[in-house]
Structures are given as C-alpha cells and as structure tokens.
Amino acid sequence: MNKKIEIMDTTLRDGEQMKGVSYFPQEKLTIAKILLEDVKVDRIEIASAKVSKGEEQSVAEIIDWAKKSSCVEKIEILGFVDKTESVDWIYNFGGKVMNILSKGSMNHLTNQLRKTKEQHAQDIKETVAYANKKGITCNIYLEDWSQGMINSRDYVYYLLNSLRGEPIKRFMLPDTLGILYSSQVYEFIKEILARYPNLHFDFHAHNDYGLATANTLRAVEAGIKGVHCTVNGMGERTGNAPLEEVVVGLHDFLKIKTGIKEKHLFHLSKTVEAFSGHRIAFNKPICGSNVFTQTAGIHADGDKKGNLYVTSLFPERFDRKRQYSLGKLSGKSNLEYNLEEIDIELTKAQKKRVLE
Structure with a gap:
C-alpha cells in the first residue's frame, strides 16, 4: 500500500465527551493550532452545534483563527438532522463544514427518532439542501452503522441509496459502541465499497474491546479513504482510536502516506493530557513515560x-x-x-x- 489516507481528528468534539473533560476556549484553540499547524492532520472536528455559550466562544475563536490562516475548510462541526437550526448555528459562526449526525441502524431510528426510514431520508435531504444553499459542505455520520450492518443491513443500504446523489462529500461509518472485530470491519467495508465505489467513506472506531487501532488499520486495508482519531484515545467510555497509534501503524505496517509530522505527536499528547486533566498511562504506546x-x-x-x-x-x-x-x-x-x-x-x- 502506498496511498494517501485522510486523518480527521475529533479530540475537540468526540474526545471532549470523556467524563470530566471540558476545555476552556483558549485550550481548544491551542490544541486546534497544534493539530493543524504542527502535526498537520487533514481535518479537525471542533464542536457540536447548539451546545452551550462556552462552545460558541470556542467555535468563534477557532474559526476566526482558521480564516486568518486560510484553513477554515479543515474545520468541521457536528450538526443534526434538523433542517435549518444546525446549519444556521454553524453559518452564523462562519463555519464551512457540517458533519450531519444521522441514524445508521433501524434500532436507533425507530427507538430514538421514532421515524420511518423514508421520513429520515427526506429530513436529511432537506438539511443538506439548506446547508448547500448557505455554502456549507456536508459530510454525514451513519451513527450506529456497525450494528446497522449486523441487524438491519437493508436499512443501511436504503439510506445510502437514498443519499448517494445528494451533495454529500463524505459518508462516515462509526462503530459507535466499539463492538466490531477486525475481520468484521474488513468484511463490512469491503462490501460497502463494492456497492458504492464512487463515494468517499471514512471509518470512525471506538475502543470498547481495545481494538480501535487494529480496526482502523483493518478499515484502511479494506480500502477506506479516511479515518477518525483522538489524541491519547480520548472519548466517551473507553475512548476512540488514538491518533498517535493509528498514525504510526499506518506508517510502519501499511506504508501509508499521511502527511503527519510524527515529531510533534508527543508534545500534542502532553498538551492534551495537561488540558484535559487525564493522565496518560505510563505504558501507553508512543507517548507513555515508560515506552522507551x-x-x-x-x-x-x-x-x-x-x-x-x-x-x-x-x-x-x-x-x-x-x-x-x-x-x-x-x-x-x-x-x-x-x-x-x-x-x-x-x-x-x-x-x-x-x-x-
């Protein structure tokens, strides 16, 4: 393998869902700068729309800096299938990219949204159309996609078929509860890519079984074009795929080009450790105090x-x-x-x- 893989870091959004973590706006700005200027990830997800006043200040400061640094298109914000509200929130802060949170399994759709698949698809289309009108690029998460592939695969394909012609740049496949084994990741992504060879897919791993790094590498082997990570594996429950582990695995095992500057990973890791208040395990690969x-x-x-x-x-x-x-x-x-x-x-x- 020698292809280029997009790295999207979601430390400032998904990573902040870790218990006890809440960054000050200046801390989020500092982390964003290190990620994009020093480490050189391709994209960062910085917040969820409509959350709090503190989040508004963080978003405003990061987007203001990104505009001055000509990288605002690398700043992404999570939005919801609410037609206009999330789009307007992001637009008002000058955001240019929205990651729409849709439902990737029938279980989530029927029990949480209590809507039909037709209604959900139509709501997504209306949200995307409004974002497009406002000049905002859309990516879309299929939340709980992994269980969708196991228990309601027809629904997953219905949703993808319904949206494949919409102006959506990336379809993002989360193993939301970290339930997949590596062979399942490979099998499911191979199947998806065979059906939709012209769509861009990202993989978003969680670490509930300690397999987030392995599953992310397996997704790349299957042909995925982008992967999501967090610094130090920060995130809800057991966290996400650790940026530092995934990057080194891509470089060393798969010989993948990423553009990531490895020499800045340790400084980034220690910065997030300090700001989050969550200490890195001494035996944590790459960045732990004892690993060398x-x-x-x-x-x-x-x-x-x-x-x-x-x-x-x-x-x-x-x-x-x-x-x-x-x-x-x-x-x-x-x-x-x-x-x-x-x-x-x-x-x-x-x-x-x-x-x-």
Whole structure:
C-alpha cells in the first residue's frame, strides 16, 4: 500500500465527551493550532452545534483563527438532522463544514427518532439542501452503522441509496459502541465499497474491546479513504482510536502516506493530557513515560552490543530519548548508560559495589 489516507481528528468534539473533560476556549484553540499547524492532520472536528455559550466562544475563536490562516475548510462541526437550526448555528459562526449526525441502524431510528426510514431520508435531504444553499459542505455520520450492518443491513443500504446523489462529500461509518472485530470491519467495508465505489467513506472506531487501532488499520486495508482519531484515545467510555497509534501503524505496517509530522505527536499528547486533566498511562504506546525505557540488564546489554532490542520505533521519531533505568533487575550496561548521561566515571570495583 502506498496511498494517501485522510486523518480527521475529533479530540475537540468526540474526545471532549470523556467524563470530566471540558476545555476552556483558549485550550481548544491551542490544541486546534497544534493539530493543524504542527502535526498537520487533514481535518479537525471542533464542536457540536447548539451546545452551550462556552462552545460558541470556542467555535468563534477557532474559526476566526482558521480564516486568518486560510484553513477554515479543515474545520468541521457536528450538526443534526434538523433542517435549518444546525446549519444556521454553524453559518452564523462562519463555519464551512457540517458533519450531519444521522441514524445508521433501524434500532436507533425507530427507538430514538421514532421515524420511518423514508421520513429520515427526506429530513436529511432537506438539511443538506439548506446547508448547500448557505455554502456549507456536508459530510454525514451513519451513527450506529456497525450494528446497522449486523441487524438491519437493508436499512443501511436504503439510506445510502437514498443519499448517494445528494451533495454529500463524505459518508462516515462509526462503530459507535466499539463492538466490531477486525475481520468484521474488513468484511463490512469491503462490501460497502463494492456497492458504492464512487463515494468517499471514512471509518470512525471506538475502543470498547481495545481494538480501535487494529480496526482502523483493518478499515484502511479494506480500502477506506479516511479515518477518525483522538489524541491519547480520548472519548466517551473507553475512548476512540488514538491518533498517535493509528498514525504510526499506518506508517510502519501499511506504508501509508499521511502527511503527519510524527515529531510533534508527543508534545500534542502532553498538551492534551495537561488540558484535559487525564493522565496518560505510563505504558501507553508512543507517548507513555515508560515506552522507551529499558529496565532489564539483559536488554541494556543487548542494545550496547548491537541494538538487539531496538525496533523501528526509534524515540527520536517522536522527539524523545531512549532511557535505561536502574533497579533490581539492572546490570552493568544500565549503570554505564546512566553514568555516561551524567558524565561520571567509576572504576570496575566501584561499579561492582553499586550493583551489589
């Protein structure tokens, strides 16, 4: 594989649905700038329409900055199938892209909206038409798409057939409850793409079974054109696919081009950690505090003799540094690495005494 994949980061919208997280407007602006200017994701989703006064201030500040930076088309806002209200809310703040939240399963449609599939399709068309009139580009989420494919596949295809001719740029397929196994992701997306080869599809994973990264990579293998992530896997319940893990997986395993600047991922991760108040696990891949630290003496010795325990995950890729900690399992190589770091020399006898 050598194709280009779009990366959409939804830390500021879906990620903020994590319990206890509520960013100040200036924090959201800072994260948005790092995502687009430094890390260089393709798009960011920054808010939900019609939420709160605080959200209005955040949206206004981010869109004002984006206009000055000529990247307002990369700013997306979640809207609803309400014909005019979400569109007007987004339009009034100068937004240019709305991600419409539609229902991707009969279960959600009948029990939450209490509408027929015909009514829902018509409501979506009217919302899209009004957005188009206002100069707003539409993407559309098929919420609960994964369960729709399992339990009401005919409905999923009815909705796609009804909307395929509408001015919708991207159809976004969420595994809303994180229920899919990787083989199901591949199978379902292959089937969708075979039916609709001319439509652009994104995949949006959740991590309830710890498979969000794997499922996202599998979606790319199946042919998906865009994927959604959040920094540190932030999000409701168990969170979303972590941006840093997905990007590195795309680069290393699938040899996919993304345009993402890896060296800024760690700084972004720590910024989100600080603003959100949710600490990163010490063993979190890519950005955890321990992931480039060797403790066992045999590992330090092997690295010293020929990088025997080194992989393509060089810490320098992420502006980080490899470390060798001292503990009861440490050996001479651990000690020597640390002595070199602080520019101290010991005799063999002194080293032996330290290790004893």
